[in-house]
Structure formats: C-alpha cells, structure tokens
Amino acid sequence: MADFQRVMDHAVAVARKAGEVVREALSDDRKVMTKSSAVDLVTQTDQKVEQLIIQSVKEKFPKHRFIGEESVAAGEACILTDDPTWIIDPIDGTTNFVHAFPFVAISIGFSINKQVEVGVIYSCLEDKMFTARRGKGAFCNGEPLQVSDQTDIHQAIICTEFGSNRDPEVVDKMFCSLRNILSLPVQGVRGAGTAAINMCLVASGCVEAYYEIGVHVWDFAAGSLMVTEAGGVLMDVDGGELDLMSRRIIAANSRTIAERLVKEIAPFRLPRDDAPPQKQ
Ligand SMILES: O=P(O)(O)O[C@H]1[C@H](O)[C@@H](O)[C@@H](O)[C@@H](O)[C@@H]1O
Numbered sequence: 001m002a003d004f005q006r007v008m009d010h011a012v013a014v015a016r017k018a019g020e021v022v023r024e025a026l027s028d029d030r031k032v033m034t035k036s037s038a039v040d041l042v043t044q045t046d047q048k049v050e051q052l053i054i055q056s057v058k059e060k061f062p063k064h065r066f067i068g069e070e071s072v073a074a075g076e077a078c079i080l081t082d083d084p085t086w087i088i089d090p091i092d093g094t095t096n097f098v099h100a101f102p103f104v105a106i107s108i109g110f111s112i113n114k115q116v117e118v119g120v121i122y123s124c125l126e127d128k129m130f131t132a133r134r135g136k137g138a139f140c141n142g143e144p145l146q147v148s149d150q151t152d153i154h155q156a157i158i159c160t161e162f163g164s165n166r167d168p169e170v171v172d173k174m175f176c177s178l179r180n181i182l183s184l185p186v187q188g189v190r191g192a193g194t195a196a197i198n199m200c201l202v203a204s205g206c207v208e209a210y211y212e213i214g215v216h217v218w219d220f221a222a223g224s225l226m227v228t229e230a231g232g233v234l235m236d237v238d239g240g241e242l243d244l245m246s247r248r249i250i251a252a253n254s255r256t257i258a259e260r261l262v263k264e265i266a267p268f269r270l271p272r273d274d275a276p277p278q279k280q
C-alpha cells in the first residue's frame with residue numbers, strides 16, 4: 001500500500017522545482033515543435049520537465065509506473081493498470097507558455113487501482129500550489145477549496161477549451177456546443193488554456209463547470225480529484241460515468257449544472273488515450 005502522504009509530498013516538491021525550470025525558460029528562446037497538428041505545440045522544456053519529474057520519482061518509488069504526455073508522444077503506451085501510476089502533464093498550457101500567456105501548470109496525478117488518490121497542480125506563474133488527497137479535501141497554498149453553490153445555469157460561468165483538432169467536423173461540433181451553452185444564456189464562457197487550471201477554477205468556486213472533448217488523461221487526472229475533493233462532480237459529456245481514457249469530461253460544482261450541460265453539448269468521440277497506435 002503506497003504511503004499517499006509521501007507521494008503527495010514528493011509531487012509537491014518536484015512540481016515546485018519544475019515550476020522554477022518553466023519560469024527560467026520563459027526568459028530563453030522557446031524552440032517550438034509540433035505533434036498531432038500544426039497547433040499542437042511542444043517545447044524542449046516540456047520534455048525536460050517530464051524527465052525531471054520521472055527520474056526523481058524513480059529514485060524514491062522504483063516500482064511505480066508512469067503515464068507522461070511527452071513519453072506517450074514519443075511512442076510509449078498509454079495504459080492505465082491497477083499498479084501505482086504517476087499521470088504527468090509536465091506543462092499544461094504549452095501554447096500559453098510559448099506565448100507567455102500567464103496560465104501554465106505542472107499537473108501530477110497519482111492513481112492506484114485506476115483511481116486517482118493524489119492530485120498536485122502547480123500554477124507556476126501565479127505561484128499557486130493546488131493539492132488534493134482522496135477523502136482529505138482540496139487546497140490552494142494550504143487554504144481549503146470549495147466549489148460554487150450556484151445551481152442556476154443562467155448565473156454560471158462555464159469553462160471550455162477547443163484543443164488542437166482543427167478537422168472541420170470537429171470544429172463544427174465544438175461550436176454547436178458553444179452556441180447552445182452561450183444562448184441559454186450563461187453569464188460567461190472562459191478558458192484558461194489549460195485543463196488543469198480550468199479544473200482548479202471549478203474547485204475554487206470561480207466558475208461553475210469545465211467541459212472538453214479532446215482532452216487527455218494527463219490533462220485532467222490531477223484536476224479530477226481537485227474538483228471532487230472540493231465538493232464537485234465528474235461525468236462523461238453524455239451524462240455517463242467519467243472514463244479516464246475517453247478524452248471527454250464534464251467537471252462541475254453540482255450534478256444540476258453538469259446534467260444541464262449534457263443537454264447542450266453535441267457529443268462526439270475521438271480515439272481513446274488507450275487505443276492501440278494507429279498504423280501510419
Ligand atoms: O498544453 P497541453 O499539455 O498540450 O494541454 C492542453 C491542450 O494542448 C489544449 O489543446 C487543451 O486540450 C487544454 O485543455 C490542455 O490543457
């Protein structure tokens with residue numbers, strides 16, 4: 001049985017160290033590369049930070065497994081087992097990082113038996129350390145977090161992201177959902193440019209919900225626990241149970257708001273995170 005406090009303490013320490021690397025890199029030239037599309041960006045800092053985190057964990061927890069965004073991009077399988085697993089997004093908000101747009105997070109989730117037990121999200125340009133352990137609450141810099149108590153969708157702010165898929169039919173579906181939600185009307189639609197920070201905004205009570213189709217397990221693993229430990233709920237965009245590998249999520253302050261969004265979101269499916277690699 002892993003010592004979850006020891007895991008949490010290490011995740012906080014390495015996330016803070018990674019945040020220093022990210023802040024320092026902001027003053028250097030950021031060599032930008034692309035992955036699945038011309039707007040799916042990655043930098044050497046993403047790769048350097050992921051290796052820093054993984055190497056540090058291997059020294060302390062040699063039997064643990066990893067799902068890292070950039071390791072998967074380099075060809076490693078994205079398979080979640082019952083084993084103790086660190087689910088890492090070294091820079092959530094890479095496009096923001098490239099543009100020095102001030103919302104950039106290191107997101108570290110830890111799961112056992114396919115259940116997230118520890119979540120750490122360091123918003124490193126705001127110097128906000130978000131932490132959660134299952135059953136023990138969610139915190140920002142040590143202060144407890146609580147979701148909003150607003151259940152009227154017409155008085156809500158909703159967060160979403162448009163991801164990096166620019167296929168016309170995907171863009172049409174995303175805009176259909178956005179039009180439906182905006183026209184309810186809701187008081188606002190926002191996007192920080194990072195799933196992890198969007199979920200911290202839900203946990204902090206600043207917005208009522210975040211949804212996205214196209215997001216990856218490393219984007220939201222830590223944030224999923226932040227939201228539930230702050231009193232929120234998670235579900236699939238079709239109202240079913242959240243599937244960590246499905247690339248679809250609603251994270252909300254309440255079932256009322258979540259189920260209202262289900263009625264407005266035009267659902268579609270993308271290849272799962274654990275799908276076998278597509279033959280080139
Ligand atoms: O910055 P990333 O780690 O790539 O994650 C982003 C993603 O790039 C963007 O397309 C959206 O899906 C965001 O929700 C992710 O956090």
Ligand SMILES: [Mg+2]
Nearest residue numbers: 089092093219
């Ligand atoms: Mg990400």
Ligand SMILES: [Mg+2]
Nearest residue numbers: 069089091092
């Ligand atoms: Mg990333």
